Amino acid sequence: MGWQWFHRLGSPRWFYENSRKWLPWLGAVTVVLLLTGTVWGLAFAPVDFKQGNSYRIIYIHVPAAFLALAGYYVMAISGAVGLIWKMKLADVVMKCAAPIGAALTFLALVTGAVWGKPTWGTWWVWDARITSMLVLFFLYLGVIALQEAYQHQETANKASAILALVGTVNIPIIYKSVDWWYTLHQPATIKLTSSSTIHPSMWYPLMVMIFGFYCFYALVLILHTRAEILEREKRTKWVKQL
């Protein structure tokens, strides 16, 4: 009885029809947060006394990296839900989370490389954090490739869900890499358990950007999921009536 919402949530049609109402709100919040965070971070946050203005890249590098990791959870968990409960919507979400996650990981890597040039004097090093992020990028690409590799959607879902689940082993490695192998990448400045090592005047705009990226992720995931649902359900009556 209490599980009715769970089954309803698994219905692609229910999702398609209801997500339409969420989009304008989510879109507005995302735009406001991202614009505020960008202007604040670029123009009003104080200059870093060591890195100069190049540190302003943090306002996209860190949120992109956050969401690259959070997106992996979304992909792996929905893959697991799809495997266990055969929930249609979960399979769709897993498939859609892969290209979005890959794009965000790509952004984290590229902005990191560009930031590295003026700060470390090099675009790329085989540092533990960077390498494990590269592995994350390849895991996303693997899921995308597996989705395309099979004729049958169900086989593709199963294979890519298993890859996504096996790949979760990389997540704690990414988190801990800066502590285990202390090389070039700086350790986490933002901590949940102890106080952060970043000044509030720099931290507030970063927080705005992180929230903005979370909203952006939700928005884009919903958009991709809606497009995918239509194509998968094109033989059903409700899609034909659209």
Add this chain to the structure above:
Amino acid sequence: MIFQFETLQDFWAMAGHGPYVWGCYGITALVLVYLVVSPLRRQKRFLQEQRRLLRVTERWVAADGTASRASGPNTSGPHVSGQRTSGEIG
């Protein structure tokens, strides 16, 4: 909160870090916009294609009802009339 730069030129130059910072923000903006636009375009194309197919099928069904069934295999069937109809629309 104060604007951290003396002039707009300073803001653009970022004391020498301008290309790095603006480059990053530019790439990010492109990727984010692409992530929003691509599913919207895909959905729009899908719906257009489905409407086209629906019209084609409707015409075919209507033509099938009026035309004689003995018109031969070459002129009947959804594929043939589909090509004709798409020519008319496009």
